[in-house]
Amino acid sequence: MSGVINRPMSQMRKMETKDSLFRARKRILRYLVHSFLKNEGLFHSAETLAEEAALTGEYEVCDNIDLDIIMQDYTSYYLSRFNKPPQFLRPAAPAPRRPPTRHARPKPEPPPAKETLELELPDTFTITPLVKQESETIPEYIPAIERKPLSAFLGKASPEKKAFVEALYQDIIRPSGVSWDDIKGLEAAKSLLMESVVYPVRYPEVFTGLLEPWRGVLLHGPPGTGKTLLARAVAAESRCTFFNVAPSTIVTKWRGDSERIVKVLFEMASYYAPSIIFVDEVETLASERGGAGEHEASRRLKAQLLTELDGVSGRGGIVFLLANSNMPWEIDPAMLRRLEKRIHIPLPDHKTRAELFTLYLSGAVGAHVSELASRTEGYSGSDIKLVCKEALMSGVRKMLPNMGRGAPNQRKDRVDLSAILTAIEKTKPVSKNLAKRHEEWQNETGCS
Numbered sequence: 001m002s003g004v005i006n007r008p009m010s011q012m013r014k015m016e017t018k019d020s021l022f023r024a025r026k027r028i029l030r031y032l033v034h035s036f037l038k039n040e041g042l043f044h045s046a047e048t049l050a051e052e053a054a055l056t057g058e059y060e061v062c063d064n065i066d067l068d069i070i071m072q073d074y075t076s077y078y079l080s081r082f083n084k085p086p087q088f089l090r091p092a093a094p095a096p097r098r099p100p101t102r103h104a105r106p107k108p109e110p111p112p113a114k115e116t117l118e119l120e121l122p123d124t125f126t127i128t129p130l131v132k133q134e135s136e137t138i139p140e141y142i143p144a145i146e147r148k149p150l151s152a153f154l155g156k157a158s159p160e161k162k163a164f165v166e167a168l169y170q171d172i173i174r175p176s177g178v179s180w181d182d183i184k185g186l187e188a189a190k191s192l193l194m195e196s197v198v199y200p201v202r203y204p205e206v207f208t209g210l211l212e213p214w215r216g217v218l219l220h221g222p223p224g225t226g227k228t229l230l231a232r233a234v235a236a237e238s239r240c241t242f243f244n245v246a247p248s249t250i251v252t253k254w255r256g257d258s259e260r261i262v263k264v265l266f267e268m269a270s271y272y273a274p275s276i277i278f279v280d281e282v283e284t285l286a287s288e289r290g291g292a293g294e295h296e297a298s299r300r301l302k303a304q305l306l307t308e309l310d311g312v313s314g315r316g317g318i319v320f321l322l323a324n325s326n327m328p329w330e331i332d333p334a335m336l337r338r339l340e341k342r343i344h345i346p347l348p349d350h351k352t353r354a355e356l357f358t359l360y361l362s363g364a365v366g367a368h369v370s371e372l373a374s375r376t377e378g379y380s381g382s383d384i385k386l387v388c389k390e391a392l393m394s395g396v397r398k399m400l401p402n403m404g405r406g407a408p409n410q411r412k413d414r415v416d417l418s419a420i421l422t423a424i425e426k427t428k429p430v431s432k433n434l435a436k437r438h439e440e441w442q443n444e445t446g447c448s
């Protein structure tokens with residue numbers, strides 16, 4: 001005991017953290033097993049476990065995790081690391097037999113291969129505390145991109161393929177932390193994306209047969225309405241690997257390279273599955289031009305994209321194509337057929353515009369927010385962001401000449417109503433004219 005007391009504070013803290021992590025892990029395991037038993041219909045066993053392990057209603061297992069998911073993740077991690085599947089079970093050693101005594105009844109034979117469970121669980125899951133415990137740090141989910149070594153994917157790839165892989169690897173966006181809450185309004189779009197991307201990734205066992213997930217989802221709407229932001233939130237919410245493919249990565253001037261890059265892209269997406277391949281301005285990669293005027297290279301690239309998309313369901317893991325377009329009417333019909341789910345992202349409504357002003361001006365606009373929202377009908381989210389930036393800048397502009405002359409070099413995010421109104425006057429809503437066309441297109445061809 002005295003040994004513990006004499007330890008330096010930092011060491012004590014480390015031990016405490018280790019100890020609390022250990023306890024958290026054990027608790028998580030018990031809750032996971034409990035939930036597993038219930039899911040298997042073993043209610044009596046689950047009840048007994050709850051009683052024996054003193055599981056109170058203080059915690060519940062998160063929606064997105066269970067032992068089955070952990071087994072799958074662990075198996076794919078192990079496979080990629082050691083090139084063989086992990087072994088969980090082995091035949092138990094037979095119990096030593098005692099010679100039967102004269103009067104004893106022969107004992108029934110033990111089952112031939114009683115199984116023992118050898119399971120090592122990684123610390124990659126969390127449970128939601130109903131009552132949050134402050135001192136507790138629960139290990140975080142580790143995304144596929146951090147779990148799976150690139151070297152295992154590369155194997156004995158040619159130098160050319162390695163170069164493609166490296167370029168594409170740069171396009172993978174790490175978990176961005178963008179969440180639904182960062183996106184104002186767009187409730188209908190959010191729930192459609194939950195249903196068509198997030199849930200199928202979380203519960204693949206539900207989305208089979210006729211309910212098989214869409215492989216291609218199109219977000220279309222005027223520029224600056226939050227389509228890219230939505231795509232990033234989807235990646236974060238679904239914990240998918242997010243390939244943000246810049247057309248410049250794919251379109252190269254070297255003959256045949258573009259098709260090979262597209263092929264490698266889908267292979268990588270499958271390796272790091274579940275993945276989202278996000279293609280911004282998809283109409284630039286797969287436009288409807290066609291005919292004799294279409295460049296041969298662009299025709300081949302388009303054909304390769306379509307081939308890969310068709311092959312997606314035959315590959316391992318879930319891979320979605322999430323495409324973005326400001327001009328969906330220009331998308332090649334063959335590509336459009338593969339973008340089965342089409343979601344319209346409209347200009348923000350009055351309530352959303354008010355929320356955006358509050359977001360960007362940190363609530364500084366107070367009571368005027370409704371008036372500002374009324375004056376900005378037809379503005380996109382990005383236009384409103386510009387207005388706010390311009391209004392803030394007008395204050396900073398006044399400060400700049402006095403900086404370095406004794407005045408404090410500190411920015412104040414206070415803004416006059418008049419400055420905002422002037423900024424609104426100056427900023428023309430660039431997307432307004434396109435809004436109607438998107439609506440009509442959605443009515444004609446959309447399916448959400």
Ligand SMILES: Nc1ncnc2c1ncn2[C@@H]1O[C@H](COP(=O)(O)OP(=O)(O)OP(=O)(O)O)[C@@H](O)[C@H]1O
Nearest residue numbers: 182183184223224225226227228229326381382385
């Ligand atoms: N609904 C919204 N909630 C929060 N921010 C928004 C919203 N809509 C737009 N924005 C802001 O506008 C910026 C531009 O949005 P984003 O890039 O997602 O638009 P986009 O529709 O993808 O545009 P483009 O089609 O031109 O690429 C975002 O960084 C964000 O700050």
